[in-house]
Amino acid sequence: MLAEAGIPGTDDWWLMRLANELGNGLPRMGRLTRYRDGDALLPDNAWDVGTRESYMRWLKRSRLHIVETIRDARTDRQRVIGFRTGADGDESGDLAAWKHWTRNRMKVQSRQFFNDTADYGKSYLLTMPAADGPLWNVRNGWTTITEPNALRPWLTEAGITVGFDPIAQAEVIVLHRPGYFRVAFRPTRVPTLMQDGTPWYPGKGWSWAGGPVRNVSNDSLLQRNQTVDGFGVYEKHLDSVDRINEITLNTITLIVMQAFRQRGVKGNLPEFYPEGHPQAGEKVDYDELFKAGPAALWLLPVGSEVWESNFTDITPIFTYRRDELKVLMSNTRTPQDIFDGESANQSAAGSQNSKEPLIHAVQAMNDQAEVSLAQAMAQSFEMVGDAIRADVTEIEVLFGKISPATLAEKAEAVAKMGGKPSQRYINSEVLEMTPAQQRQDEQDRTTEMFQTALAAASASGVTGSGDTNAA
Known part of the structure; x- marks a missing residue:
């Protein structure tokens, strides 16, 4: 049991503090995930199954999935192409560092690393020793959280990763501290940490599986990458996203309802059938009499006229939605032509100016990412005993051009x-x-x-041989 959970600064205290913070942050993770997946308009209140499924089908036909485009406009331009270290002769990139990157399939993993940072404001990179070389593991806020050092915020003071071992039937929390890590567990047949956005309460019953395990590095092996302010790139603009999606949904609803415009008959219509009619004296069922249909024929009394509700002009609504989209793109520093394509006749200088805010935003994200990537690379070289390349102050991450030239x-x-x-x-x-x-x-x-030199030498030899024969 964790006997020192109430003593600040102890491993027990850090474990429980971070576990509670992780659990309290899960509703935020769930909310952002719904926006990322395009399910943000689905109400949280409990509806019956049939109504909820019908609403979901209508929503999917009506939604405008915006946030993924806002995110990809940045992360698609984040591309690591190499590393420079303190080793000699690596002006065009260090091959040893690039091998660490490619061995961990970071061309693929980096997509998740950058996307998680943009979606949730934070992502994590765990470096672990392995038989075939250092192993890099990308994680996010669903299972991982860290506390930065107060004086050196680029270093981790404490962090945890939460998992479930189905063989041992136990939940596992790994506490990462500067220079070591420890493993805690709690027996359970099913994991209690859900991935649906409900809060998690770690509770009691945790025990240490053993003492601290020393790292090769003096720093924590768990690194955090984040945006400049720690928010997702669209997190502060979710109200605008809701407004645009609701405008889209209501507009499409109006379009569909045009086919069901209200009709009526104006005139002196009798309530009962007159004398001489086969149904004389009976009340007239006008719903049955005026059935709607492509081949329906209505017999109207003299002086009656058919009235129909006016057509609703949705052009102003579409214009309003377009204006809202422009404001959202401007606030998120995303080029508007990604959505409206109005830059077809734009000059080269105008196109460059419209992309300049996005270029600065991506550059800021690259600067943030370089800190955690350089730290992970330095620890990887520490694990293989390369002290020269392990100097983090000499490591530079090389990113591809944010706006490549033609x-x-x-x-x-x-x-x-x-x-x-x-x-x-x-x-x-x-x-x-x-x-x-x-x-x-x-x-x-x-x-x-x-x-070229070989061809010149061969030609010279042939020429010299010809001159000798001529002599």
Whole structure:
């Protein structure tokens, strides 16, 4: 049992404090996940199953899924292309660092890493020793939480990861502290930490599986990446998203209802059938008499006229929705042409100016991500005993261009250089080659120079041989 849970600063205290914070944050995670998945308009109140399913079908036909586009506009431009370390001769990227990245399939995992940061405001990267090399594990706020160091917020003071072991039938919490980690468990046949947004109360019954396990690194192995303010990129604008979705839903409802416009008959219509009629004296059933249908024929008394409700003009509603979308795009620094396509006739300078706020936003996210990625890379080199590359102050994360130039623009820029900069600079800054492409280009140039020299030597030998024979 955790006997020191009431003593601040102890492992017991950190474990329970972080577990409670994680549990209290799950409703927020659930809310953001619903917006990410496009289910945000579904009411939280309990409806009967039939009504709820019917509403969901109508909602899916009517919704405008906005937040995923807002997120992808940023994260699609976050692309790690290499690392530089303190090792000699890695101007075009360190191959040893890139091997750590590729071995952990970070081209794939980084998508989740960046997307989770944009959706939830935070994501986590856990570095663990493994037989085939350091292992990187991407996590999010559903199972992971950290507390930053008060003086060095880029370092983790304490953090936990929560899981369930179905074989041992126990919930497991791993506490990560600077220099070590500890494992706590609680027997249970089913996990109590749900993934539906309901709060989690860790409760009692936790015990340590053993003492602290020392890390190779003096820092915690669990790193946090976050946006500048810790909010998701669209989290502060969810009211605007709700308003746009409700406008869309109501507009489509109006369109559908145009086919069911109210009709009526004006005139002196009798309440009962007159004498001489086969149903004389009976009350007239006008619902039966005036059935609606493509081939329906109505017999109206003299002087009667058919009235129909007016058509509702939805153009002002669509205009209002478009204006709301523009405001949302402006507030989230997302280019408006992603939605409305109005930049077809826009100049190159105008297009660049419209994307400038997004470029600054992505650059800020890259700066934030570099801290956690560099820390994880440094710890990976510590685990393999490479002290030179393990210096985190010498590690630089190389990101791809946020707004890549076209091939024509690159060719024009190279022509204007006039051969003054080095080829390495042209490859990196003008042609925007990745480190791997730069190394391949250098190898190709060396091969071409060798083949040219070999051809020249062969030609010289043939010419010399011909001159000798002529003599």
